[in-house]
Amino acid sequence: MGVLTKKIAVLAGDGIGPEVCQEAIKVLNAVGDRFGHTFTFDHQLMGACAIDATGDPLPEETLQACFEADAVLLGAIGDPKYDNNPAAKVRPEQGLLRLRKSLGLYANIRPVTAYEMLIPHSPLKNDRIAGADMIFFRELTGGIYFGEKGRTEDGAYDNCTYSRHEISRIAHLAFKAAQNRRGKLTLVDKANVLETSRLWREVVQELSPSYPDVKVDYLFVDNAAMQLILNPKQFDVILTENMFGDILSDEASVIAGSLGLLPSSSVGDAVALFEPIHGSYPQAKGKNIANPIATILSAAMMLEHFGLLQEAGLVRYAVEEALDKKIVTQDLASPVVAYSTEQVGTFVASCVMGGVLEGLHKENVQLGMSTVI
Ligand SMILES: NC(=O)C1=CN([C@@H]2O[C@H](COP(=O)(O)OP(=O)(O)OC[C@H]3O[C@@H](n4cnc5c(N)ncnc54)[C@H](O)[C@@H]3O)[C@@H](O)[C@H]2O)C=CC1
Ligand SMILES: CC(C)CC(=O)C(=O)O
Ligand SMILES: [Mg+2]
Known part of the structure; x- marks a missing residue:
């Protein structure tokens, strides 16, 4: 891969x-400096800050900038002034959902790795999580988050709908990912109760013969929530619908060590988007x-998406150096020895500048983090 120039829309x-x-x-600038790539950043408003400035959580200018970019980097949206006001007519989250729909980002890919150096500090049984390595394929533009919602005189409703097309396009991606990993796909649903879940099972069963090297497993979501903590090593690729994937991946972050560690990529019809799985954590603002790290690893997934595998591997190596040397924020340390957001980023960037390159891609794949599809 030669030297690249990429324009990145940033929705902080x-x-x-x-x-x-x-x-x-x-960290991306450090990668650019080291390898000669040029990354330019086009900052745009989204979420509560966009409502404050324009009245719209996803201004047209922001959406346009995303379409014109080679990739989108998103921080997080959300503010207590909306969370604590159920009657608010315009909400930051509407901007995020509209963005995902407008960009056709139907597959949200969330890798979860139990980092060796964090395992001794885990509240979970250490021998159960050592070696856990899974990847969620969460459907992102359908289901209950997008169905018709409203109020009746004395109630409220949120409809959940899925089409065969919506299920099969992400299922194909998940099957392919399983072929490149350990050959296991677990469909998580609630097919004992929900009609949409029965359709998910039907479609996955129909596609399964086209992927004879992938073993398919089915789990109800309530059981899956327990199995994730009890025996996470059984999972390789987890395919699931929008809301179940949202909830289970936050749960799975406990296996990694913190919600602040889990990255994601969202892919679909147009430009791809990269964001941490966490929210705006308002208590920590400023x-x-x-x-x-979740956002830095999301940037690594972006590099991989650009075909820059060695660069992505180097960023992951640098993150592991930070974890190894305990250059970590307070979610992974006691407040007394914690480093700041800025210090962790600076350390990772300096490792990117100085880190050894040899063998990085191999290490990257062993970690199960490779998400090229
Ligand atoms: N993709 C997005 O932009 C998302 C936005 N949200 C929004 O974020 C706001 C806050 O929602 P919450 O439910 O509190 O979820 P949250 O993910 O912001 O935070 C939950 C908890 O996770 C931990 N955490 C999250 N990110 C962290 C980080 N980078 N470093 C260390 N610890 C971290 C903190 O203990 C925090 O209290 C809401 O307005 C919600 O709608 C929530 C999830 C996703
Ligand atoms: C804020 C929600 C719309 C999304 C969410 O929690 C997520 O994508 O993880
Ligand atoms: Mg979430």
């Missing part, structure tokens, strides 16, 4: 979003204490 958003994005940009 609300709460800790700007702080964690700043560190991911620092305090320089949020963990930037």
Whole structure:
């Protein structure tokens, strides 16, 4: 891969979003300096900050900038002034959902790895999580988050619908990912109760013969929530619908060590988007204490998406150096020995500048983090 020039739309958003994005940009710039790539960053408003400035959580200018970019980096959106006001007519989250729908980002890919050096500090049984390595394929533009919603005189409703097409396109991606990993796909649903879940099972069963090298397993979501903690090593690729994937992947972050560690990519019809799985963590806003690693690893997934595998591997290596040397924020350390958001980002960027390159891609794949599809 030669030297690249890439334009990245940055939607830093609300709460800790700007702080964690700043560190991911620092790391991308370090990658650019080391390898000669040019990354330009087009900052745009989204979320509560966009409502404050324009009245719209996803201004047209922001959406346009995303379409014109080679990739989108998103921090997080959301603000307590909306969370605590159920009657608010315009909400930051509407901007995020509209963005995902407009960009056709139907597959949200969330890798979860139990980092060796964090396992001894885990509240989970250490021998159960050692070696856990899974990847969620969460459907992102359908289901209950997008169905018709409303109020009746004395109630409220949120409809959940899925089409065969919506299920099969992400199922194909998940099957292919399983072929490149350990050959196991677990469909998580609630097919004992929900008609949409029965359709998910039907479609996956129909596709299964086309992937004879992939073993398919089916789990009800309530059981899956327990199995994740009890025996996470059984999972390889987890395919699931929008809301179940949202909830289970936050749960799975306990296996990694913190919600501040889990990255994601969202792919679909147009430009791809990269964001941490966490939200805007408003309690930490402006305090320089949020963990930037989830966003930095999302930037690594972006590099991989650009075909820059060695560069992505180097960023992951640098993150592991930070974890190894305990250059970590307070979610992974006691407050006394914790480093700031900025210090962690600066350390990772400096490792990117100085880290050894040999064998990195191999290490990257062994970690199960490779998400090229
Ligand atoms: N993709 C997005 O932009 C998302 C936005 N949200 C929004 O974020 C706001 C806050 O929602 P919450 O439910 O509190 O979820 P959250 O993910 O912002 O935070 C939950 C908890 O996770 C931990 N955490 C999250 N990010 C962290 C980080 N980088 N470093 C260290 N610890 C971290 C903190 O203990 C925090 O209290 C809401 O307005 C919500 O709608 C929530 C999830 C996703
Ligand atoms: C804020 C929601 C719309 C999304 C969410 O929690 C997520 O994508 O993880
Ligand atoms: Mg979520």
